[in-house]
Amino acid sequence: MEKDPSPENPKNEIELKDGVPVSLLFDDVYFSKQGGWEESSYVFLEGNQIPSKLAKKDHSIFYIGELGFGSGLNVFVTLDFWKSLSNPSLVTFISLEGFPLKRDILLTLNKSYPNKTLWFEDLLCSYESAIKLWADDRTQNLWTYTWTHSSNQSTFTLQVFFGDVGFCLPQFPKIHSWYLDGFSPGKNPDMWSSDTLKEIQKKSNPGTSFATFSSAGFLRRNLKELGFVVEKKKGFGRKREMITGYLK
Ligand SMILES: C[S@@+](CC[C@H](N)C(=O)[O-])C[C@H]1O[C@@H](n2cnc3c(N)ncnc32)[C@H](O)[C@@H]1O
Structure with a gap:
């Protein structure tokens, strides 16, 4: 199937399995x-030791970068x-998304986690307006x-760049911690290509x-070649392994 990042890509079909969205693409x-x-x-x-990093307050704004906004769960x-x-520092969470999910699919997250505050009306409307703007003009691809x-009026700012990873990632600022969450590499090599890394x-x-x-x-191997220290860890639940690391 052709992978064409687009706000209205009819090929980006989503199926619900047991209430959870599955990308057919x-x-x-x-x-x-x-x-x-x-x-x-x-x-x-x-995996990124975010709790201890935020407690240290080494940065005036802590930047988290994510590959693959999806449902927004992360x-x-x-x-x-x-x-x-109780007294958090400022956080800016920057993500990217080539195939934004629609409202009814995002709301399945709320149904899966009914005790959490997730997608609320103002947030959804803001997201939908940003996607509409992007659909009309592809250079307007940032949602904030x-x-x-x-407790202290600190802010948590979410920024999502819409478009392909190759177009969005160069628009990111310097990041303190990365969440690499772009589907499995076997199914989506673009999110793990050497250009992306x-x-x-x-x-x-x-x-x-x-x-x-x-x-x-x-x-x-590719992360090590780029100067990252790579450590294997026990994966979540029944998953055997995952990796974490840092740039030397
Ligand atoms: C596993 S999902 C992300 C899950 C997400 N972090 C969450 O919390 O729900 C991977 C995401 O990457 C996006 N994606 C895949 N390939 C892409 C590409 N080439 N450019 C931009 N986004 C892409 C998909 O549309 C999908 O939303």
Whole structure:
């Protein structure tokens, strides 16, 4: 199937399996109903040691970069943690998305996690307006939304660039921690190509960390060649391995 990033791409069909969206284009799930929240927390939040990094407050703004916004689950997990802090620093969470999901599909996330505050009306409307703008003018591809913390008025800013990874990633600023979540490499090589990884390295500083559910051999080799220290970890649940690391 042709992969054409587009806000209205009819090929980006989504099927619901057991209430969870599955991309027919990539033949992969967006999140898992059982344990998806815990998996995101384990792989990306803990994999990047976000709790200790935010506690240290080494940066005036902590930048998290994500490949693959999807349903927004990773953002909500990170936001939930940030909201639980008593005096958090500023966070900017920057993601990209070539095939934005529609409202009814995003709302399946709310149904899967009814005890969490996820997609609410104002957030959905803001997202939909941004996609409409992008559909009319492909250069207008940035959506921004900001939350303010009740304890100290710190902000958590979400920015999502719409379009292909090759177009969006060069628009990222320097990142402190990466969430690499672009479907499995076997099903979606573009999100893990050497061009993508080189761009990730360009947008990293020494010490910038990354985490991903994948532990594919080619990925480990390519990251090491680009100067990243790569560590294998136990994967979430029944998954044997995942990898984390940082730029030397
Ligand atoms: C596994 S999903 C991301 C899940 C997401 N992090 C979440 O929390 O729901 C991977 C995402 O990458 C997007 N994607 C895949 N290939 C892409 C490409 N070449 N450029 C931009 N986005 C792409 C897909 O549309 C999908 O939303």
